[in-house]
Amino acid sequence: MHELTRQQTAVMTMEATCAESTLLANILEALLSDADFVTTLTAHGFDTLPRVLYERLLQGRS
Template sequence: MARAIPVGQNLAVPADDQGPASLRDDRCPANRKSTPEARARKVFMLERARQQTLLRRMDSFRAEMAVLESVLQELLSDPAFVAMLRRQGFVTMPRLLRDRLNGRNS
């Protein structure tokens, strides 16, 4: 689905008194010199995008962990599953996993 671009005053055409060179400079960023403010803004925007992506990935990871925790809690509440684990030699559980399943965050 295509997003509509709002029509506003920011789409105004520059006045002709600036001449064709200024129009060319506005359309071709390679012809303009980069100011420190523009470089800082670009770095800031890239860092902001990187952090937003990281936050989205963290939220996705938290949701997946919540599902895994609930599934593991349900499995560990089944005596037949616990007996099968013991028969296979899994008699202990890592402390961090046990604490997390018990609701304690370390």
């Protein structure tokens, strides 16, 4: 029974992490569609995204 509880907890944690990741990707996509936000990022030296994040954003568009 202990193993079942451990696995259920792991699944719930993974589902929560996936939901949070999707939410953050959606927020970031909305922010990156704002030209003023992108200009501010670029002005502060943030002109690239980590590859994994970029790929995740591309997945959301297809």
